[in-house]
Each structure stands twice: as structure tokens, then as C-alpha cells.
Amino acid sequence: MLNSIFIILLFQLMGEFIQKFFEFSIPGPVIGLIFLLSVLLIIKKINKKHEAFDTNLVISAENLLSYLPLLFIPVGVGVVMHLSLLEENLVSVLLVIVFGTLLTLALTGYVMEKLLKDNNLND
Amino acid sequence: MIDQQKLYYIWIYLQAEPLFWLTLTIGSYLIADFIYRKSNLFPLLNPVALSVLLVSLILISFNIQYERYFDGAKFIHFLLGPATVALAIPIYRKWDLIVSNSKAILISLILGSFFAIFITYVLSLQFKLQEELIFSLLPRSVTAPIAMGISEIIGGIPSLTAIITLITGVVGASLGVFVFDLMKLKKMEARGFSLGLASHGIGTARAMSRDKNAGVFAAVGMGLSGLITSIIVPLFLKIIF
Numbered sequence: 001m002l003n004s005i006f007i008i009l010l011f012q013l014m015g016e017f018i019q020k021f022f023e024f025s026i027p028g029p030v031i032g033l034i035f036l037l038s039v040l041l042i043i044k045k046i047n048k049k050h051e052a053f054d055t056n057l058v059i060s061a062e063n064l065l066s067y068l069p070l071l072f073i074p075v076g077v078g079v080v081m082h083l084s085l086l087e088e089n090l091v092s093v094l095l096v097i098v099f100g101t102l103l104t105l106a107l108t109g110y111v112m113e114k115l116l117k118d119n120n121l122n123d
Numbered sequence: 124m125i126d127q128q129k130l131y132y133i134w135i136y137l138q139a140e141p142l143f144w145l146t147l148t149i150g151s152y153l154i155a156d157f158i159y160r161k162s163n164l165f166p167l168l169n170p171v172a173l174s175v176l177l178v179s180l181i182l183i184s185f186n187i188q189y190e191r192y193f194d195g196a197k198f199i200h201f202l203l204g205p206a207t208v209a210l211a212i213p214i215y216r217k218w219d220l221i222v223s224n225s226k227a228i229l230i231s232l233i234l235g236s237f238f239a240i241f242i243t244y245v246l247s248l249q250f251k252l253q254e255e256l257i258f259s260l261l262p263r264s265v266t267a268p269i270a271m272g273i274s275e276i277i278g279g280i281p282s283l284t285a286i287i288t289l290i291t292g293v294v295g296a297s298l299g300v301f302v303f304d305l306m307k308l309k310k311m312e313a314r315g316f317s318l319g320l321a322s323h324g325i326g327t328a329r330a331m332s333r334d335k336n337a338g339v340f341a342a343v344g345m346g347l348s349g350l351i352t353s354i355i356v357p358l359f360l361k362i363i364f
Contacts, residue, residue, distance in 0.1 A: 005205075012208045025276075025353045027268035029207035030346055036211035041218065058216075061209035064202065065338075068328035069171045070152045071203045072292070074196035075267070076175035079289045081182065081189040085282065092250035096260060097287060100243045101294045101321055104264065105302050108235030108344075109317035113308045115227030 004060035011036040138187070144195025151177040164333075169297035171325055203324070210327075210342040217339040220312075228316065228343065235320045236348045239264040240359050259283040262356050263291045265349040266323040273356050288323070295322025296329035311337040319344030 015032030018024070024031065086093055137143045155173035162168045182192055193200070214221065221228065240261055247257040258279030262270040267288045274284035295318055303314045315337030318326035323345045331338030 008205045008208050011211075012204050015208070016204075025269060025272045026350060027207075027266065029204040030266070030269075030349060032204075032208040033211045033214075033346065036208055037215055040211065040215045044215075058212055061212040064206050064209050065213070065331055067202075068206055068324070068331060069156075070149065070174075071199055071206055072171050072289075072325055072328065073148050073152060073174050073178060074193055074200040075285075076171060076289060076293070077178045077182065077192060077196070078189055079286045080175060080179035082282070082286060085286065089252060089256055092252060093256070093260065093287065094290070096243060096246040096250060096252070097263065097291050098294050098298070100239065100246055101264075101291050102298060102302050103242050104235060104239040104321040105295060105299050105317050106306060107238050108231050108320050109303055109308050109313050110306060111234055112227060112231040112313035112316050113310050115230055116224055116310050116312055117227070 001056060001060060004057040007036075007057060008061070008064075138191065141195035141198060144192050145198060147178060147181065148174075148196050148199055151181075166297050166300045169293065169329070171328070172293050172297055175293075207324075210346075213331075213335065213339045214342055217336065220336070221339070221343060224312070228340075228347070231316060232320065232344070232347050232351060235317065235344075236264070236351045236355060237359075239321060239348075240352070240356055244359075244363070254278075255280060256283070258360075260287055261359070262352055263287045264321050264323065265352045266345060269349040269353055273353050277357060277360055289325070292322045292325025295326040299326065299329070312340040315340035316344040319346075320348040323349070 011032040012029050013032075014035055015030070016028030018031050019026065019028040083090065151174040152170065155168075155170040155177060158173060159165070159168045159170045178192070181187075182189065243260050243263060244257065247260055252260070255278065258277045259274050259281075261277065261279070262273035262284060264270075265273075265288070267285050270284050270288045271281040273279075274281045299314070299318050299322065303317075308314055311334040315327075315330040315334065318330045318337070319341030327338065327341040327345050330341035
């Protein structure tokens, strides 16, 4: 358990460092994600028989991810408390967001549904 | 007879510590999640939206500053970073599925990300929004830190972009399923990818809670759209202006 927490924090730390050092626009944790994924894939390639990680890492990661919605609450509350920043534009901005998001979801979902291969899904 | 003075002093002590705000946040989430489950996962009762409203209502009715609340709740907020890194593991486990569909992913990514920016621009013009507000709206589909960075570069207001981005996430997570059902989309991977691309982390959280493959494709969509949007938005503006 502690090992997996350490691994995840370490990769985030590396990501944050690289983001600051090279002044990337991609956030540190996303760079950490790409790193961790690359390391896992490389280990798998070298060591074909074994899984690239111990089951603890999987359990910790999936535990954390099962609470993903909870983690958005502190910032979400900030949005509600600062809605007045949008002033008289609130309604128009909300309409742009709602219609823009729903249309984007529709288009992307449709294109993806048509292009996905049927044979290897749901495994 | 309750000693009101004493209660007041206890409250002064407690509200200065993280314990109270952490308990409030997790408690609200558990209540919201309970209501969501009782409603048979009715999408409009999205647990994020519901618990945010619950906490906000309490803060507003007791006249508590957001900064005071966040000072305690920031420990939960901190976990967003590690959780993002942890997305590497489900992606790794479905890597073959992702690679074998890389063409579908790439085409949907480019079309979807470009369309998100384009439609936001067109709608903003319809509503006659000022330029500064349009710039704050353009990167709204991607995860907040990327969106705020783009907003700053193109001349938007990053704090407004943060608010707009979060609303986009909640809208996608709670209304997306109606669009997908209306369009009769059957593939969970398509629904997930679309949610991650158009409504970043909150959409991904929603996809992950419903289906493993949807969650993985949402995470891929979120990461890739963040990357490509930070390239497209400045280009898009160069073409327009």
C-alpha cells in the first residue's frame, strides 16, 4: 500500500518538476501519468511473462479512482461561490456551455461509435 | 441549559481546523451519492453537482468565506493530482484495446476537439459576448489547469475559465447520457471517449463510475484533447483574427 502511494506521488513529483523546468502547458500530473504509463509498458515489453506491477498498485489506483467525483467538490464549491464573477453574462454563458457541450458530445460520440472496431470491445 | 458562549467558542475553534471541513465534504458526498443511488442513478442527480450544492448552501447560510472552507478541504483537492497519475493503470490494462482502435481515437479526437472550440466561438457570437469572455470560453472542454493556461496565453481571464470549465464538466457528466441515449450510441467506449474529450475530469469520473472501458476511453480522451486543444486554440484564433 505504502509502496504504491510512493510510486504514484513520485511520478507526480517528476511530472511537476518537468512541467516547471520546461514550462510546458500540460499539467504536471498528466506528465506523471504519461511517464508511469510508459514505464509500465516498457517493463511489460522487457519482461513478457510477468505483469508490470504488483496487484497492490492496481488496488490503490482503483481505490483512489473510485472516489474521483469526491475530489472535484472543493473546486466545485468555489465555482458556486464565485458565480457572481460572470455578472450579467451568466445566462448567456450557461447557454453557450450547455449547447456547446451537448453538441460536442453528440458529434464525438457519433464519430467514435462509427469508427470503433466491433470485434475487440467489451473484453 | 446550554452554554451558548461555550458552543460559540467551540465553533470558532473547529471552523479554523481542517477536520470540520473535511468531514462536511465527505459527508455531503456520501449523502449525494446515496440520493443518486436511490434514484437509480438518475443523471440529473449527479453526485458532484449535488454535493457541491449541499456544501455551498451550508457555507452561504452560515456566511462562511470560501477561502476558510477551502483551507480545510484542500486535502481532498490535493488528491486530484495523484488520481490523475493513477489513471495510468487502467489505461495500461486496456492498452491493446486502445492501440487497436488508435485510428478511431485519432480521428474522433481531431474532429471533436476542433468542433468544441468552433461551436463555442459560434455560439458566443450569437450571444454577442465580449471578446475577453469569448477567449475565456474557448478552451473550456479541457481539464482546468490546461484551460486556464490557454486562457491566459490568448487573453482570456483564467479565473473565469476555471469556473466555465467546471460548469462544462458538470453539464457533460449530468446531461451527456441523454444525448447518447437519444443518438442510440451502444458502445461504452464511444460514450466514454466523448465524455472525456468534451467534459474532462468530471466527465471521466462519471464514465469511470459506470463502465470500466468507458472510464479508460474517457481518460484517454481527456488527456489527448488537453494536449491537442492547447495547440488548436491559438491556431484557431490566428485564422479568425
